[in-house]
Amino acid sequence: MIGYFEHELTVLPGCADADGLMSIHGVFGAFMDIAARHASLLGVGMNDMAKRGLFWVTARTKVHLIRRPAMGETVTVQTWPDPPSRIRGDRGYRIVGGGEVLVQGKTEWAVVDIENGSLQQFRDIYPPELEFCTPPALETPFVRVPDKFEGVEPYxxxxxxxxxxxxxxxxxxxxxxxxxxxxxxxxxxxxxxxxxxxxxxxxxxxxxxxxxxxxxxxxxxxxxxxxxxxxxxxxxxxxx
Structure with a gap:
């Protein structure tokens, strides 16, 4: 079982911004949607996980925008999971158009017990026959954003x-x-x-x-x- 999935996406008006480019939240949405499709194909989609008393939790996401595709442009959205650690697992994403990588991204996921909210080990989450065949989509590490806003007023x-x-x-x-x-x-x-x-x-x-x-x-x-x-x-x- 190859751990890679892609589909074509045309940037339609519903996901374009005021400048006629794929909106930033549209990029996040495209990554969320393809992750859901691929997870279902691997047997670890939302409904599959619910039957096991588990659900996916997004811990953090990183996106690097090289060039956002224009409205009407057809691109390929790609995704694959990276080999997980004990309790965390990354999934990579790319948007490719005209033979060039336009957007790169990755999300760190955790798996949580539905009943008590406890973190679960990744050891038995993915199918044993899954092949992690592609290098990370984005080598740059996640940024640690300091939660230090003392003295700052809401804007x-x-x-x-x-x-x-x-x-x-x-x-x-x-x-x-x-x-x-x-x-x-x-x-x-x-x-x-x-x-x-x-x-x-x-x-x-x-x-x-x-x-x-x-x-x-x-x-x-x-x-x-x-x-x-x-x-x-x-x-x-x-x-x-």
Missing amino acids: YSYEVRSTDIDVGHHMNNTAYIRALLSSFSNEALRAMDVHDIDVVYRASCYEGETLDFYKKPLDGGGCDIRMARGDQTILLARMV
Whole structure:
């Protein structure tokens, strides 16, 4: 069993931004969707895991944007899992167009017991015949975003909406990215010219809750962002 999967994707208006490019949250969504498809083919999709009393948890995601494809452009989205450690496993992603890699990414996953929330070992998660045949999509390590925002005032607040909620009844991982981007104007996003995003997921959010956003500029450009529910950190991100 080859641990590699790909499919074609045409950038349609629904996943394009104000500049006619595949939106950043559209990139995150494409990676989430292909991971779900591939996991089901490997017998470790959401329903398969639920039958075992387990579910997948996204710990963190890293995306490197070389060139975002334009609306109407057809690209190939690729994914494969890397050999896991004892309790963590990475999955790599690429978006390829015109023979060039346009976007690279990876997500660190964990497996949790549905009943008690305890971390489970990866040892028996993937099929034993699975071949880990491809090198990592992104060699750059995950960034450790420091949770140090003392003295920083919120610059934005966001109420979790019904449209942010997924089948798990909490805020979908890509909805956090959409909310994060919505805290900036299009003019600001163009000026930032983001090429690298690291996201650390700390806790779940639910409909009607309010998230406060805190921002710290980085030397050399970019910023760290904290989403918080009261005093609890929900998400940390670095955009460069």
